[in-house]
Amino acid sequence: MKKVGVSILGLGVVGGGTYRILTEQRDFYKRTQNVDLIVESVLEPDEAKLAALGVPAEKVAHNIAEVALDPDVNVVVECIGGIDEAKNYVLDALSAGKTVVTSNKELYAKYSHELERVAKHHNAGLFFEASCVGGVPIIRTLIDGLQSNEINSIIGIINGTTNFILTEMTEAGSSYEEALARAKELGYAEADPAADVEGLDAAYKLSILSSLAFHTKVPYTKVIREGITNISKEDIADGKALGYVLKLLAIGRRTPAGIEVRVHPAFVRKDHPLASVGGCNNAVFVHGNAVGDIMLLGRGAGALPTGSAIVSDILYAASHTDFRYSTFKNTASPDKDVNFLSDFGGAYYLRLTADDEPGVLAKIASIFGKYNISLVELLQRGCREPGKATIVLVTHETHELAVQNAVQKLRATGLVQVESVLRVAQ
Amino acid sequence: MKKVGVSILGLGVVGGGTYRILTEQRDFYKRTQNVDLIVESVLEPDEAKLAALGVPAEKVAHNIAEVALDPDVNVVVECIGGIDEAKNYVLDALSAGKTVVTSNKELYAKYSHELERVAKHHNAGLFFEASCVGGVPIIRTLIDGLQSNEINSIIGIINGTTNFILTEMTEAGSSYEEALARAKELGYAEADPAADVEGLDAAYKLSILSSLAFHTKVPYTKVIREGITNISKEDIADGKALGYVLKLLAIGRRTPAGIEVRVHPAFVRKDHPLASVGGCNNAVFVHGNAVGDIMLLGRGAGALPTGSAIVSDILYAASHTDFRYSTFKNTASPDKDVNFLSDFGGAYYLRLTADDEPGVLAKIASIFGKYNISLVELLQRGCREPGKATIVLVTHETHELAVQNAVQKLRATGLVQVESVLRVAQ
Numbered sequence: 106m107k108k109v110g111v112s113i114l115g116l117g118v119v120g121g122g123t124y125r126i127l128t129e130q131r132d133f134y135k136r137t138q139n140v141d142l143i144v145e146s147v148l149e150p151d152e153a154k155l156a157a158l159g160v161p162a163e164k165v166a167h168n169i170a171e172v173a174l175d176p177d178v179n180v181v182v183e184c185i186g187g188i189d190e191a192k193n194y195v196l197d198a199l200s201a202g203k204t205v206v207t208s209n210k211e212l213y214a215k216y217s218h219e220l221e222r223v224a225k226h227h228n229a230g231l232f233f234e235a236s237c238v239g240g241v242p243i244i245r246t247l248i249d250g251l252q253s254n255e256i257n258s259i260i261g262i263i264n265g266t267t268n269f270i271l272t273e274m275t276e277a278g279s280s281y282e283e284a285l286a287r288a289k290e291l292g293y294a295e296a297d298p299a300a301d302v303e304g305l306d307a308a309y310k311l312s313i314l315s316s317l318a319f320h321t322k323v324p325y326t327k328v329i330r331e332g333i334t335n336i337s338k339e340d341i342a343d344g345k346a347l348g349y350v351l352k353l354l355a356i357g358r359r360t361p362a363g364i365e366v367r368v369h370p371a372f373v374r375k376d377h378p379l380a381s382v383g384g385c386n387n388a389v390f391v392h393g394n395a396v397g398d399i400m401l402l403g404r405g406a407g408a409l410p411t412g413s414a415i416v417s418d419i420l421y422a423a424s425h426t427d428f429r430y431s432t433f434k435n436t437a438s439p440d441k442d443v444n445f446l447s448d449f450g451g452a453y454y455l456r457l458t459a460d461d462e463p464g465v466l467a468k469i470a471s472i473f474g475k476y477n478i479s480l481v482e483l484l485q486r487g488c489r490e491p492g493k494a495t496i497v498l499v500t501h502e503t504h505e506l507a508v509q510n511a512v513q514k515l516r517a518t519g520l521v522q523v524e525s526v527l528r529v530a531q
Numbered sequence: 532m533k534k535v536g537v538s539i540l541g542l543g544v545v546g547g548g549t550y551r552i553l554t555e556q557r558d559f560y561k562r563t564q565n566v567d568l569i570v571e572s573v574l575e576p577d578e579a580k581l582a583a584l585g586v587p588a589e590k591v592a593h594n595i596a597e598v599a600l601d602p603d604v605n606v607v608v609e610c611i612g613g614i615d616e617a618k619n620y621v622l623d624a625l626s627a628g629k630t631v632v633t634s635n636k637e638l639y640a641k642y643s644h645e646l647e648r649v650a651k652h653h654n655a656g657l658f659f660e661a662s663c664v665g666g667v668p669i670i671r672t673l674i675d676g677l678q679s680n681e682i683n684s685i686i687g688i689i690n691g692t693t694n695f696i697l698t699e700m701t702e703a704g705s706s707y708e709e710a711l712a713r714a715k716e717l718g719y720a721e722a723d724p725a726a727d728v729e730g731l732d733a734a735y736k737l738s739i740l741s742s743l744a745f746h747t748k749v750p751y752t753k754v755i756r757e758g759i760t761n762i763s764k765e766d767i768a769d770g771k772a773l774g775y776v777l778k779l780l781a782i783g784r785r786t787p788a789g790i791e792v793r794v795h796p797a798f799v800r801k802d803h804p805l806a807s808v809g810g811c812n813n814a815v816f817v818h819g820n821a822v823g824d825i826m827l828l829g830r831g832a833g834a835l836p837t838g839s840a841i842v843s844d845i846l847y848a849a850s851h852t853d854f855r856y857s858t859f860k861n862t863a864s865p866d867k868d869v870n871f872l873s874d875f876g877g878a879y880y881l882r883l884t885a886d887d888e889p890g891v892l893a894k895i896a897s898i899f900g901k902y903n904i905s906l907v908e909l910l911q912r913g914c915r916e917p918g919k920a921t922i923v924l925v926t927h928e929t930h931e932l933a934v935q936n937a938v939q940k941l942r943a944t945g946l947v948q949v950e951s952v953l954r955v956a957q
Contacts, residue, residue, distance in 0.1 A: 126679065126821055133681060137746045137858050234676075240822035242676025249675060250660075250668025253552060253842035255559060320563045378807070378828075395552055395839035396666035399829040402804075403822060413821035416679035427852050432563050 106135060109423045110145040110177040112166065112203075113184060114194055116154040119208045119235065120147075120184030122408025123415045124158050130416075140423045142416075145177045148194075169194045173201035180230075180419050183207040192216060199223045204230035204428070206418040208411055210237060211300075214309035214325045217316070218435045230428040232418035237310045238263050238387045240410030241403040242417065247317045247391070252432075254393025256318040259357040260530070261389035262382050263310045265405040266301035267333050267353040269293045271370075272383045274341050275350060281336055293385060303332035304368040307355045315357035315366050318391070320433040323357070323366055327445045331369035340525050343456060343497050344372045347482060350380040354530060363444030371528040372454055379530075448506045452481070452529040454499050455508075457515065458522040461494040465520050469496065472514045476507040499529060532561060535849045536571040536603040538592065538629075539610060540620055542580040545634045545661065546573075546610030548834025549841045550584050556842075566849045568842075571603050574620075595620045599627035606656075606845050609633040618642060625649045630656035630854070632844040634837055636663060637726075640735035640751045643742070644861045656854040658844035663736045664689050664813045666836030667829040668843065673743045673817070678858075680819025682744040685783040686956070687815035688808050689736045691831040692727035693759050693779040695719045697796075698809045700767050701776060707762055719811060729758035730794040733781045741783035741792050744817070746859040749783070749792055753871045757795035766951050769882060769923050770798050773908060776806040780956060789870030797954040798880055805956075874932045878907070878955040880925050881934075883941065884948040887920040891946050895922065898940045902933040925955060 111127060113120050127144050134142050146166040149155055155165060166172050172181060172194075181198035183205060185191040191212050195205050200223060207213060213220070213233045224231040234244045238261070247256070262268050266288060273284035285302070288294035300306045312325035333353055344351050349372035357366045373380050378400060382388040387405025392398050404410040422428075434440060459465045466485070473480065483498040500508070508526065515521045537553060539546050553570050560568050572592040575581055581591060592598050598607060598620075607624035609631060611617040617638050621631050626649060633639060639646070639659045650657040660670045664687070673682070688694050692714060699710035711728070714720035726732045731751075738751035759779055770777050775798035783792045799806050804826060808814040813831025818824050830836040848854075860866060885891045892911070899906065909924040926934070934952065941947045 122821075130679070130681070134679075138678060139858070240677075240819075241825060242672055245671065245676040246668055249847055250671040250843055251666075251839065252564060252846050253556070253560075253839050255556070376807075381802075381804070393666075393839065395548075395835040395842070397830050397836055399667060399827070401825070401827055403825040409821040410823055413677065413679050413819060416821070417676055420678050421675055424855060425851060425853065429850060432565070 106139055106141050107423060108141045108143060109179045109419065110143050110175070111180045111182060111419060112146040112148065112172045112175065112178045113144065113182045114148045114172070115183070115185035116147060116149040116151070116158060117184060117186065118408045119411045119415070120149070120182070121154065121158055122412030123182055123184065124160070126409065126412045126416050134420065138420055138424065140420065142419060142423070145175060146172055148172055169197045173197045173203065178203060180204045180206060180422055182415055182419070183209055185209070188212055188215065195220060196223055199227055199229045199231070202227045202229050204232070204422045206232045206235070206415050206422065208235035208415060210306065210309040210313060214312040217313070218322070218437050221430050221435045225430055228428070230422045231430070232422060233313070234418045235411050235414035237313055238389060239265070239403065239405040239407060240413040241387060241389065241401050241405065242414065243314065243389050243401055244317065246401065247314065251391060251393050251396060251399065254395050256391060256393050257359060258392045259314055259318050259389060261355050262352055262379055262387050263355045263389065263405065264301055264307040264353055265385035265387060266294045266298065268382070268387070269385050270302070271333060271336070271351055271353065274336070274338065275345065278338065278342070280338050281334065302334050304330045304353065307353060307368040311355040311357055311366055311368055315364070316433060318357065319359045319364055321443050322433060322436055322439045323364060324439060327366055327439070329367040329369070329447065333370050336370055337525065340456065340527060344454065347499060348375050349373065349529065350375050351527070352379055363446045365446040365449045367449070369528060371530045373530045377530070448504055450502055450504055452500050452502050452531065453508050454497070454525070454527045454529050455523065456525040457496040458488055458490065458493050458524055459496055460520050461492055468518060468520060469515065472511055475514070476511045478503045478507055478511055502531070532565055532567050533849060534567045534569060535605045535845065536569050536601070537606045537608060537845060538572040538574065538598045538601070538604045539570065539608045540574045540598070541609070541611035542573060542575040542577070542584060543610060543612065544834045545837045545841070546575070546608070547580065547584055548838030549608055549610065550586070552835065552838045552842050560846065564846055564850065566846065568845060568849070571601060572598055574598055595623045599623045599629065604629060606630045606632060606848055608841055608845070609635055611635070612637070614638055614641065621646060622649055625653055625655045625657070628653045628655050630658070630848045632658045632661070632841050632848065634661035634841060636732065636735040636739065640738040643739070644748070644863050647856050647861045651856055654854070656848045657856070658848060659739070660844045661837050661840035663739055664815060665691070665829065665831040665833060666839040667813060667815065667827050667831065668840065669740065669815050669827055670743065672827065673740065677817060677819050677822060677825065680821050682817060682819050683785060684818045685740055685744050685815060687781050688778055688805055688813050689781045689815065689831065690727055690733040690779055691811035691813060692720045692724065694808070694813070695811050696728070697759060697762070697777055697779060700762070700764065701771065704764065706764050707760065728760050730756045730779065733779060733794040737781040737783055737792055737794055741790070742859060744783060745785045745790055747869050748859060748862055748865045749790060750865060753792055753865070755793035755795070755873065759796050762796055763951065766882065766953060770880065773925060774801050775799065775955065776801050777953070778805055789872045791872040791875045793875070795954060797956040799956045803956070874930055876928055876930055878926050878928050878957065879934050880923070880951070880953045880955050881949065882951040883922040884914055884916065884919050884950055885922055886946050887918055892922070894944060895941065895947060898937055901940070902937045904929045904933055904937055928957070
């Protein structure tokens with residue numbers, strides 16, 4: 106039976122889950138995968154974390170050199186997170202010819218080109234299923250399940266924290282602040298939630314998924330990004346009244362004109378399959394030219410789901426004798442001939458506060474008309490501010506730039522405050 | 532660039548779709564997968580099919596020997612279906628060291644052990660993603676995405692024909708016969724629909740999926756099987772009134788007591804994710820000990836979705852230098868220590884016709900009581916037959932054998948006709 110030595114860097118939530126799976130399921134893997142996965146070492150300075158998992162003292166490594174030089178270690182699992190230490194450690198491991206399995210979306214989105222170059226050079230494997238959508242095998246699916254397809258689009262809910270917050274706001278009618286507090290209480294949001302709520306985490310993942318799907322490097326800096334920090338109870342309630350649910354969507358599309366990648370809140374109709382993806386669940390729709398629409402759904406985070414992805418990568422590495430790398434030019438910048446689109450089609454929801462006086466509605470309507478924006482729904486209702494009215498409207502399919510221009514013109518009238526502009530997914 | 536020669540056996544729906552994908556996407560695969568997939572030959576006696584796809588005369592093979600002896604052919608795609616010819620051709624191809632990719636669920640369910648033995652012996656690959664759930668990469672997911680998990684259950688809608696018929700009955704209120712006629716008209720049901728509507732097709736697929744998931748051969752003959760031919764408009768309507776949708780479910784579970792595998796119609800609550808899987812779509816839920824619930828959804832059949840699975844298998848075979856085989860003892864019979872369960876837990880829906888006279892309801896209730904079956908809902912309503920009443924009831928969680936016994940006792944009273952017994956999925 107093949108023996109594979111594993112070293113885990115970082116025993117946080119994901120590293121801890123991986124340690125548990127590897128130790129508890131060792132016999133299962135021997136029996137079903139014909140491979141003996143042995144945790145050779147753990148690099149974690151926090152004594153409390155080591156004690157909580159009962160890591161024997163002789164398995165504790167003290168520095169990365171010890172891990173990289175250990176001939177019994179074949180696979181290094183990086184669960185440190187962030188860039189500085191993580192990147193250096195991964196490069197050290199790859200340079201020593203160790204296969205690396207990482208859950209670090211920021212590291213992979215920012216430095217996949219550098220890591221892959223070193224991995225190839227040292228004939229080491231580089232696996233990152235756990236970087237995106239927790240236990241859902243979306244990376245494996247894109248590489249080994251749908252690779253016969255030209256992928257036209259990826260649309261998904263790929264951040265559990267924001268999905269929990271929006272679900273909480275929708276179901277309990279909470280404010281953003283209340284829902285965030287609840288998410289922190291339950292351990293679904295970090296003390297500093299910025300990366301999640303501002304859409305950065307989703308942008309890293311979308312960069313990774315889009316690069317694989319569209320066969321060209323899609324830098325995360327190209328992702329048009331809007332978080333959920335400005336979402337109000339009123340938007341959620343308005344949407345609900347109109348039959349919509351608000352989600353933080355990650356959208357990647359490839360058309361003859363170029364690639365569009367964006368992360369932003371968007372309303373989906375309540376009978377859309379993504380509408381019912383609640384709480385910490387994640388889901389991804391992939392549209393391929395042959396297969397049509399495929400959806401994958403599951404837990405997007407957590408110790409065991411993410412550990413499942415890591416250990417599946419380890420088993421994959423253990424059972425293949427050759428390593429493959431990107432099917433695109435994995436460079437820091439995208440291919441020169443790839444156009445990233447900043448204008449894109451779609452419908453919009455707007456909430457306005459306007460002076461409640463004759464002619465204002467006509468003025469608003471004429472501005473939308475000027476930009477060829479036609480409306481599906483418009484409802485005017487009372488407003489807490491005296492002398493003002495709230496106007497909620499949903500447009501037909503139009504374009505991002507047209508809406509931005511119309512909003513600018515509306516503001517310039519001095520008669521209208523634009524409270525919210527949110528996209529509506531078709 | 533690696534060149535891979537492909538021969539396609541059978542140009543029916545799936546073979547035709549595969550031919551189209553391979554010829555139309557050849558440049559795409561060169562560019563993105565660094566492999567040149569060349570259709571070297573096609574074995575199809577039907578001139579009309581060859582002409583429809585514009586297969587050049589020099590690519591038409593005349594017998595399997597020609598294919599098996601062709602040194603330019605690396606991968607043989609079997610899309611003939613059935614057993615006789617298909618099995619011999621596949622064995623000939625494997626014996627010549629050709630990798631085989633098949634969409635043939637009947638062949639794979641019945642003879643995987645034999646095919647695999649020959650494949651191993653000749654160091655040939657054997658791939659069968661297309662045998663289950665069309666373009667949805669469920670096989671790859673079980674082998675290479677969730678292999679770190681102990682899989683506890685698989686529950687899915689894995690036959691498109693029956694799902695179309697049941698959706699039609701639910702949405703249009705059609706009878707079984709009307710819905711079947713419509714399915715034939717649209718090409719979703721074959722002239723002889725027996726394999727689909729009697730659940731045999733789903734049983735083959737469940738046998739394949741369960742064997743992979745539970746790491747032991749699960750023969751299709753062990754699948755408890757009930758089709759949809761006896762489903763009436765009344766059952767569908769009753770279910771609807773109670774908040775349920777009827778689906779043909781394939782269920783595989785592994786518990787310490789053994790394995791249960793079954794294909795039968797079952798009601799699911801209308802807010803269950805499987806309830807909204809309509810028409811020809813398929814969906815599979817997998818529960819793993821680490822990952823929790825994962826759902827995969829997509830087109831379960833059709834030329835291009837199934838062709839997508841076949842070509843993905845060809846690309847996988849082309850980019851891996853070693854072939855792997857089952858992670859279980861792939862024999863004709865299951866392991867001796869595996870127990871297949873014929874009793875299983877669950878809730879039930881029953882529709883009875885009873886004499887409309889005092890004491891009958893008490894008699895019915897006492898029989899259920901005797902078998903420890905308690906009821907969630909019971910409704911009595913008028914019946915077309917004079918002097919009779921229709922009684923519809925849904926039980927709490929109970930057991931298959933208890934219900935079978937109770938039904939036998941009900942029948943023995945002579946007062947009650949048992950019109951329908953259907954399972955209710957939790």
